[in-house]
Amino acid sequence: MHGKHQKPDSADMHRLFVALLPDRQTINRLTKLQAGIKGRKTPPENFHLTLMFLGDQASANIPKLKTFIETLDFRAFDFCIDRRGFFSRLRISWAGTSETPPLLVKLHKDIWNHLVPQYAGEREKTFRPHITLARKAQPTEPIVPDPCIWHVDRLALMESIISGNPGQSATYRILHEKHARQP
Numbered sequence: 001m002h003g004k005h006q007k008p009d010s011a012d013m014h015r016l017f018v019a020l021l022p023d024r025q026t027i028n029r030l031t032k033l034q035a036g037i038k039g040r041k042t043p044p045e046n047f048h049l050t051l052m053f054l055g056d057q058a059s060a061n062i063p064k065l066k067t068f069i070e071t072l073d074f075r076a077f078d079f080c081i082d083r084r085g086f087f088s089r090l091r092i093s094w095a096g097t098s099e100t101p102p103l104l105v106k107l108h109k110d111i112w113n114h115l116v117p118q119y120a121g122e123r124e125k126t127f128r129p130h131i132t133l134a135r136k137a138q139p140t141e142p143i144v145p146d147p148c149i150w151h152v153d154r155l156a157l158m159e160s161i162i163s164g165n166p167g168q169s170a171t172y173r174i175l176h177e178k179h180a181r182q183p
Contacts, residue, residue, distance in 0.1 A: 013056040014159050016065065016175070018111055019048040021154040022131070026081070029148040030095060030131060033084065037093050039137030046172055048158070049079075049131050052111050065115075065157050072110060074155050076180035077103035082147035085130065086139040093137035094130035095144070104129060104152070134165040153180040 022030065027044050034041050057065070080097050087094065108127050157176040 012059050014059065014062065015162065016057045016062075016173075017158050017160065018051045018054065018069070019156055019158050020051065020079075020152050021156050021174075021177070022047050022049075022150055022152075023154075025178065026050040026148065026150040026155065029055050029081065029146075031135065032146075033081075033144065034133050035097050035151075037134045037137055039091070039093060039134035040169070041134045042171055046169060047131055048156075048172070049129055049152075051108050051155075052115055054115065062157075062175060068114060069157050069176050069178050072107070072155070072178070074107060074178055074180045076102055076151060076153040076182050077101045078152045079129075079152050080147055081102065081131070081150055082144050084133070084140055084142050084144060087095050088139070091136050091138075092132055093134040093140050094132050096128070096130040100129055107155075153182075154178075155180065 006069045081095050154173045155178045161171045
């Protein structure tokens with residue numbers, strides 16, 4: 001990955017991000033956590049934990065980003081979903097953990113160090129690992145009555161495809177997926 005990329009026309013651009021993808025059991029648990037939340041609920045097929053939002057990227061960058069994903073030292077780890085929260089400015093209700101696993105911190109740091117600023121520009125470095133449960137939401141009870149353990153083992157380069165219909169959720173497409181090394 002060498003230097004800054006040139007901006008092609010918008011038809012050649014893809015809205016990309018790097019994310020962790022939950023397994024079916026975790027998706028089912030996240031769906032249950034949405035119960036009682038007022039707002040536009042995240043469709044279960046869209047649940048993910050964003051590690052880095054890359055924004056609009058040229059098609060020519062996708063092979064380099066896939067190669068980067070393959071070079072990452074990605075090890076499986078457990079993520080305890082034991083709390084809910086609310087980002088008031090964005091009106092997002094989310095699920096997350098009270099204790100960020102060290103392997104998640106390392107993975108985020110590795111991605112950050114390699115992709116910023118070549119692909120992500122200057123970004124705020126604050127990392128708040130969460131899974132969005134609903135947008136245009138209201139605050140909810142932070143307690144998760146039945147915490148669950150998500151065994152994280154899927155990392156992906158994703159594309160967000162936004163429809164022209166207001167109020168409709170984006171569609172996410174996996175461009176490249178990597179499975180973790182087991183500890």
